Amino acid sequence: MAHTHPIEGTIIFDGAIAQRGYALNKLCFSFNDRANRDAFLADEDAYCEKFGLDAAQRAAIAHRNVTELLDAGGNVYYLAKFAGIFGLDVQDIGAQQLGVTKEASVPG
Amino acid sequence: MAHIIGGIGTTHVPSIGGAIAKGKQTDPYWKPFFDMFPPVRGWLKSERPDVVVVIYNDHGLNFFLDKMPTFAIGAAASYHNADEGWGLPVVRSFTGDPALSWHLAEGLVADEFDIVTCQEMLVDHAFVVPMQLLYPDVDPAGAGADWPVRVVPISINTVQHPIPSAARCYKFGQAIGRAIRRYDQDINVLVVGTGGLSHQLEGTRAGFINKEFDRLCLDRLVAHPKDLTKYSSEELVELAGSQGVELLNWIAMRGALGDNVDAISSSYHVPISNTASAVLALAAA
Numbered sequence: 548m549a550h551t552h553p554i555e556g557t558i559i560f561d562g563a564i565a566q567r568g569y570a571l572n573k574l575c576f577s578f579n580d581r582a583n584r585d586a587f588l589a590d591e592d593a594y595c596e597k598f599g600l601d602a603a604q605r606a607a608i609a610h611r612n613v614t615e616l617l618d619a620g621g622n623v624y625y626l627a628k629f630a631g632i633f634g635l636d637v638q639d640i641g642a643q644q645l646g647v648t649k650e651a652s653v654p655g
Numbered sequence: 656m657a658h659i660i661g662g663i664g665t666t667h668v669p670s671i672g673g674a675i676a677k678g679k680q681t682d683p684y685w686k687p688f689f690d691m692f693p694p695v696r697g698w699l700k701s702e703r704p705d706v707v708v709v710i711y712n713d714h715g716l717n718f719f720l721d722k723m724p725t726f727a728i729g730a731a732a733s734y735h736n737a738d739e740g741w742g743l744p745v746v747r748s749f750t751g752d753p754a755l756s757w758h759l760a761e762g763l764v765a766d767e768f769d770i771v772t773c774q775e776m777l778v779d780h781a782f783v784v785p786m787q788l789l790y791p792d793v794d795p796a797g798a799g800a801d802w803p804v805r806v807v808p809i810s811i812n813t814v815q816h817p818i819p820s821a822a823r824c825y826k827f828g829q830a831i832g833r834a835i836r837r838y839d840q841d842i843n844v845l846v847v848g849t850g851g852l853s854h855q856l857e858g859t860r861a862g863f864i865n866k867e868f869d870r871l872c873l874d875r876l877v878a879h880p881k882d883l884t885k886y887s888s889e890e891l892v893e894l895a896g897s898q899g900v901e902l903l904n905w906i907a908m909r910g911a912l913g914d915n916v917d918a919i920s921s922s923y924h925v926p927i928s929n930t931a932s933a934v935l936a937l938a939a940a
Contacts, residue, residue, distance in 0.1 A: 573720075641856060655926065
C-alpha cells in the first residue's frame with residue numbers, strides 16, 4: 548500500500564512486503580526448532596529448497612547480509628531467529644546494517 | 656466483583672531474560688535497569704493480585720504471518736514458553752484462568768471487539784520477561800517457587816501493518832477494563848502492557864531512540880492518556896521507531912484502568928540492548 552510519506556531509513560512491514568517475503572520469513576520462523584536449525588546447518592541448499600526461496604532471498608541467506616534479507620522481504624523479528632543460529636543478536640543486526648562495530652551502534 | 660488494582664507498563668527486551676538466567680542483575684550494565692523494579696514489586700506485594708492480564712505482542716513464537724490476528728486472547732488452563740531460536744532458556748509454564756478468559760472474550764465481542772480466542776497459546780519473551788521482572792522470587796527453571804498468580808495473555812499485532820491505531824488500542828483497553836469489572840468473582844486483577852519504549856532494529860535508522868517522545872508518553876500515560884490516541888500508526892513509527900509501536904500495548908493497558916490513576920513509580924533508562932527501557936506502575940483509583 549502507499550504510505551502518506553516515507554520515513555527515512557525505515558521499513559513499514561506491510562502486506563506487500565509480507566507477501567513478497569513470505570517464503571523467507573517462513574524459513575526463519577522454522578528456526579524456532581533446534582532440529583530445523585541443525586538441518587539448515589547440515590545442508591543449507593536442501594533446507595532452502597524446501598521453502599521455495601526466490602533467487603534474491605537465497606542469495607541474501609547465503610551472504611548472511613541483513614540489508615539484502617530486508618530488501619528480500621524479511622521481517623527483522625524472523626531474521627533474528629536466523630541470526631541466532633550464528634550466535635548473533637539484534638545489536639549485531641543493527642551494527643551490520645549501519646556498517647559500524649556493535650559498540651559504535653549502541654544508542655545513547 | 657473483580658477489582659482492577661492498577662497497571663504496569665514495562666519493557667520486554669529479550670536480553671533481560673538472558674541477564675536473569677546468568678544472574679547479572681548487579682553487573683554495572685544491568686544494575687540501573689533492575690534497580691527500577693523494587694518500588695513496583697513493593698506495590699505488588701501490598702496489593703497481591705490474583706490474576707495478571709498481560710497485553711503484549713508475539714514476535715513469531717505463537718503466531719506466524721500465515722494467520723496474524725490483530726487482537727487475540729488466551730483461553731487455556733496453562734501457557735507454555737518455548738525456544739525462540741536465539742538461546743533464551745525456556746521458562747516454567749503459567750497457570751491460566753479460562754473462566755475469566757471466556758468472560759473477557761464474551762465481554763469484548765459484545766463490545767464489538769471480535770477477538771480471536773486461543774485454547775493453545777505459546778507465550779514468548781514479551782510475556783515471560785515482564786513476569787520474571789515482577790516476580791523475581793519465582794524459580795524460572797521450575798524446581799522452586801511457582802508463579803503466585805494466574806494469567807490471561809492478550810496479544811496485539813504490532814508486527815505486520817496494518818496494526819491497530821493508538822485510538823483503537825485505547826478503546827480495546829477500555830473494553831477489557833469494563834469486562835474485568837463485570838466479572839462476578841472477588842479477585843484482584845493487575846493489567847500489564849509490555850514492550851517499548853522507543854527502538855528500531857532495521858533500516859539505516861536502526862538504533863533510533865527518541866527520549867523526548869518517551870518522556871512525553873510516560874507523562875501522558877498517567878493523567879492524559881487520550882493525548883496519545885491522536886497519533887496515526889505511521890506517526891508512531893516515526894516518533895517511537897518501527898518496533899517502538901509496542902507502545903500500543905501500554906496504551907491498551909492504560910485504557911483498562913479507568914480515568915483516574917495514581918502513579919506509583921515511573922523510571923526510564925537508555926539503553927538496554929538497542930531499546931529505551933522503562934517501567935511505569937499505576938494504581939487504579
